[in-house]
Every structure is written in structure tokens, then in C-alpha cells.
Amino acid sequence: MTTPALANLNFIPSKKSQLPSASPFAMASSSEPSALPTLLVFRVRELRFLAALRERYRVLDFFTSGSPLAAFLAAAAGGADPPRALVTVGGDSVRVDAALLDAVPSLRFVHSTGAGLDHIDLGECARRGVGVASSGTVYSTDVADHAVGLLVDVLRRVSAADRFVRRGLWPLHGDYPLGSKLGGKRVGIIGLGNIGTLIAKRLAAFGCVICYSSRKPKESVSYRTCWRRSGRTGSW
Structure with a gap:
């Protein structure tokens, strides 16, 4: 099942590196939970999109976790398989900045499900070699x-x-x-x-x-x- 937001990525490569060869958005080779790569999610409003993500990744969803942001990020970063990718939206979502990237240093890719990127510190992502993409003109x-x-x-x-x-x-x-x-x-x-x-x-x-x-x-x-x-x- 292909989701529109991921099928039409408007990729903004970082200045230091491209996405790692084992992309965090690659399909998992097994349907077993332990084989699914970990994906960090902030406020994905489309339930079908979220359901599709859960088929491919071990989704850590902040807004359904009930945890404070700092505790949520610490738990995600300290897990056996820390997330390498983050899906987020603009508006009232969490800002992707130096503090968040410090909290989850394993992140290598950030995808915004909207067209805007004002909630993402592009300069900081580029400095750290974190790739950024938006949905561009999908909507x-x-x-x-x-x-x-x-x-x-x-x-x-x-x-x-x-x-x-x-x-x-x-x-x-x-x-x-x-x-x-x-x-x-x-x-x-x-x-x-x-x-x-x-x-x-x-x-x-x-x-x-x-x-x-x-x-x-x-x-x-x-x-x-x-x-x-x-x-x-x-x-x-």
C-alpha cells in the first residue's frame, strides 16, 4: 500500500551526506515486530496513513504515548533500535531543532507530511547530515x-x-x-x-x-x- 505523502517526497539533501544506504523508509524484510525499523511520529492526523506506517515500521507516536516530550524522546533514543527517521507536520507539531536532534542523535531523516518546512531547522539538519523531505505539491x-x-x-x-x-x-x-x-x-x-x-x-x-x-x-x-x-x- 503506497501512501501519497511518501510516494511524492520532495527531498532536500543535507550538505554533509545523503540518506544512508539502508534507508529508514525501506520495506522491512519480515512482518515480525522485531524486524521492523523504528519510526518516530509526531501528530499524523490521517489514520489510514498511520495504519500504513504501522505495517512497515515500529511506530513510536508521541501524541498517543501520553508521555512528556523529554521522557518520550529519551525512551526512544535509549531503545534497542533507536529511530533513524521522523515523520512530522507543521503548525502545532513539535519543532525539529538542535534540542530534539540532540535528544535523538540516531535520526538521519525527517519527513514533513505537509508542504511547509518552517517547523524544521534546515540549517541544523544540514550541519548534522540529516536529510529532510516534504510532501511538496501532493495536496x-x-x-x-x-x-x-x-x-x-x-x-x-x-x-x-x-x-x-x-x-x-x-x-x-x-x-x-x-x-x-x-x-x-x-x-x-x-x-x-x-x-x-x-x-x-x-x-x-x-x-x-x-x-x-x-x-x-x-x-x-x-x-x-x-x-x-x-x-x-x-x-x-
């Missing part, structure tokens, strides 16, 4: 679909009308006010990165006029700019 299409879906919902008042009916207001107040179409709208996108570009493509298919703001103009797109820099101002 970009999902985010773009969700963003456009929310726009349709708000403009067409789909969920609002549903609540109106469920509260029994239709017989009392009559028909719910009509919504507005998405097609033909002028839409401004702040930041035309990977996700922003995918949103723009979807909205263009609706017939929307796209305007974007970015640190610099994107030569590869035909959308208009609405950005300010060094006194220059784009227009719709």
Missing part, C-alpha cells in the same frame, strides 16, 4: 478544489440555503434569496504559487477574470497583475 490540487468549492458555495448560497430549509424557515419566509454566479467574476489571487496557479486555472474555466498579486510578475501566465512594487502598479 495542491485538493486545496485548489476546496477553494473553488467554497467560492461556489458562498456565491450560490448552497450551505446557507440548506440551513434555511433545515431550520424550517421556508414555510415562514418563502423562497431563500437567489445567489450569484461565479462565472464572469473578477477574482484577485494573492500569491500565484503552485496552489494559486491551480485555483486560477479552475476559475478561468468558469469564465472568471483573473488578477494576481505576487512578488514579481509571472511570465508564464496571461493573467493580469494587481501588484505594487517600487512605485509600479498593475491594473485589472
Whole structure:
């Protein structure tokens, strides 16, 4: 069973070394627990992903352990098979910094299941020869679909009308006010990165006029700019 987050790694090699030849993400040769490599996990929210990891690794999950972080890391590092890899996420997850790497010196690889790496000290990982990877653009299409879906919902008042009916207001107040179409709208996108570009493509298919703001103009797109820099101002 291949999991999306591990199948599309955006690998950031360290300056000192690449991943060890016996990668911590290699398949175990036996299904016996003793043969499974140890994997450190911080807040993996997708249960199917976590279940898939448990088929391949002896998972040490901090957020289900009930232990303080220091005690959890000490137990992991002091085991017979200390973890060489860590799977984590951003946001409210544990920060991967010098203190954590000191606590678990066996770590050689850190994977973030999101696109961001702001919770990982990349410089410190590079200094220690610890490889770092993220999921890159794995979730970009999902985010773009969700963003456009929310726009349709708000403009067409789909969920609002549903609540109106469920509260029994239709017989009392009559028909719910009509919504507005998405097609033909002028839409401004702040930041035309990977996700922003995918949103723009979807909205263009609706017939929307796209305007974007970015640190610099994107030569590869035909959308208009609405950005300010060094006194220059784009227009719709």
C-alpha cells in the first residue's frame, strides 16, 4: 500500500551526506515486530496513513504515548533500535531543532507530511547530515478544489440555503434569496504559487477574470497583475 505523502517526497539533501544506504523508509524484510525499523511520529492526523506506517515500521507516536516530550524522546533514543527517521507536520507539531536532534542523535531523516518546512531547522539538519523531505505539491490540487468549492458555495448560497430549509424557515419566509454566479467574476489571487496557479486555472474555466498579486510578475501566465512594487502598479 503506497501512501501519497511518501510516494511524492520532495527531498532536500543535507550538505554533509545523503540518506544512508539502508534507508529508514525501506520495506522491512519480515512482518515480525522485531524486524521492523523504528519510526518516530509526531501528530499524523490521517489514520489510514498511520495504519500504513504501522505495517512497515515500529511506530513510536508521541501524541498517543501520553508521555512528556523529554521522557518520550529519551525512551526512544535509549531503545534497542533507536529511530533513524521522523515523520512530522507543521503548525502545532513539535519543532525539529538542535534540542530534539540532540535528544535523538540516531535520526538521519525527517519527513514533513505537509508542504511547509518552517517547523524544521534546515540549517541544523544540514550541519548534522540529516536529510529532510516534504510532501511538496501532493495536496495542491485538493486545496485548489476546496477553494473553488467554497467560492461556489458562498456565491450560490448552497450551505446557507440548506440551513434555511433545515431550520424550517421556508414555510415562514418563502423562497431563500437567489445567489450569484461565479462565472464572469473578477477574482484577485494573492500569491500565484503552485496552489494559486491551480485555483486560477479552475476559475478561468468558469469564465472568471483573473488578477494576481505576487512578488514579481509571472511570465508564464496571461493573467493580469494587481501588484505594487517600487512605485509600479498593475491594473485589472
